[in-house]
Amino acid sequence: MATDPRPEDRFTVGLWCTAFAGREVFGSEVRPPLDPMENIRGLAAAGCWGFNFHDDDLVPFGSSASETDRILAHTRRVMADEGIAVGMATCNMFEHPVFKDGALTSNDARVRAYARQKAMRAADMGAELGAETFVMWGGREGLEVEASKDPREAIKRYREGVEFVAAYILGNELGMKVAIEPKPNEPRGDIFLPTAGHVLGFIATLEPELQRIVGVNPEIQHSRMVGIDTVHDLAQCLDAGKLFHTDLGAQKPTRFDQDLRFGAEDIKETFFVVKLLEESGWTGTRAFDVKPYRSDAPEEVWDLVRGCIRSYLILREKVAQWAADAEIQELVVALDVADPELEAMSAWSVDNARALREVTFDPDALAARRLGYQRLDQLTFELLAGVRG
Numbered sequence: 001m002a003t004d005p006r007p008e009d010r011f012t013v014g015l016w017c018t019a020f021a022g023r024e025v026f027g028s029e030v031r032p033p034l035d036p037m038e039n040i041r042g043l044a045a046a047g048c049w050g051f052n053f054h055d056d057d058l059v060p061f062g063s064s065a066s067e068t069d070r071i072l073a074h075t076r077r078v079m080a081d082e083g084i085a086v087g088m089a090t091c092n093m094f095e096h097p098v099f100k101d102g103a104l105t106s107n108d109a110r111v112r113a114y115a116r117q118k119a120m121r122a123a124d125m126g127a128e129l130g131a132e133t134f135v136m137w138g139g140r141e142g143l144e145v146e147a148s149k150d151p152r153e154a155i156k157r158y159r160e161g162v163e164f165v166a167a168y169i170l171g172n173e174l175g176m177k178v179a180i181e182p183k184p185n186e187p188r189g190d191i192f193l194p195t196a197g198h199v200l201g202f203i204a205t206l207e208p209e210l211q212r213i214v215g216v217n218p219e220i221q222h223s224r225m226v227g228i229d230t231v232h233d234l235a236q237c238l239d240a241g242k243l244f245h246t247d248l249g250a251q252k253p254t255r256f257d258q259d260l261r262f263g264a265e266d267i268k269e270t271f272f273v274v275k276l277l278e279e280s281g282w283t284g285t286r287a288f289d290v291k292p293y294r295s296d297a298p299e300e301v302w303d304l305v306r307g308c309i310r311s312y313l314i315l316r317e318k319v320a321q322w323a324a325d326a327e328i329q330e331l332v333v334a335l336d337v338a339d340p341e342l343e344a345m346s347a348w349s350v351d352n353a354r355a356l357r358e359v360t361f362d363p364d365a366l367a368a369r370r371l372g373y374q375r376l377d378q379l380t381f382e383l384l385a386g387v388r389g
Helices: 036-045 065-082 109-128 151-171 196-203 220-225 230-239 267-280 299-323 326-335 350-357 363-367 374-382
Strands: 009-016 050-054 087-092 133-137 178-182 214-216 287-288
Touching: 009 087, 009 299, 036 050, 036 065, 036 299, 065 109, 087 109, 109 133, 109 151, 109 299, 133 151, 151 178, 151 196, 178 196, 196 214, 196 230, 220 230, 230 267, 267 299, 267 374, 287 299, 299 326, 326 374
Parallel strands: 009 050, 009 287, 050 087, 087 133, 133 178, 178 214
Antiparallel strands: none
């Protein structure tokens, strides 16, 4: 089984993941700060093709233009030395107190303007380092007090902000697509654009010339937080041609955002995520948005990265085994019943509607057809459990 990553696998990890020092609501940091350059070197050594970053992950908040240029030049040298690229850049519009009640959807026009300014600067940084995608996660774009915002006005402001950033990227030929990341809640009680479906609907309201460069960044953990099937989230984005980036990890359903190691929960659904990405021919990066346990020692942070990569490669091998398993494929092939005459009527026309009205069906006979789902699911489980040759 091939579990050593290759450059063409295009695995990436966010700098914020490995730099997570363990701070949470009930406790302070348990690990020392991780220097960004050492972080990049560590990700390269762990087998990553690239890394992802927020602006503030790399350049400290409030840095001058000259200091920003110096840090970016240093980053480029480290990237060249380590042979590592940048997959995605994003803007931190959630951490500083200025964004305590939203960024692009804030009721304060000054905050909204500052958020757009910060996003432009982050986009410049991403382009400077060769990022393919600019992710927009609206972690503070929400509320706890329903009376505090008119949701229609908030969505309008959100649209203006996304269009501003997308137009800036397009107009300045920065070479990035924009991917909006949905999340239902946390850190806000309710976040606008909570699911991939909401984002797809939102994109359809953007200015037509900007719609083509704006897509979705679904995250496994965010889908599972509300009990949604991640495979279906990804599939709908793929079908719409809008899967511009995706964050991989693991999550117990309906919990807080856990960001567990990829494969740590629900191996069967995770298997079908890998199957979908691989069989669809999706060419994006395999990006992990995960965090070490608070109980992890500093050196175990890299075990997290290597574990994510290894889990993906193991499941990719399982996808190949599933496709080659004769008994499984016999069941799968039998599920698809072709009828060329009826399929010829599937597209709408007056003639097809008239012809379809004349077809005689036997619903009882159709209902009596045996599907074999119990056997199919059991064989899939056995293959994942390693008891099928």
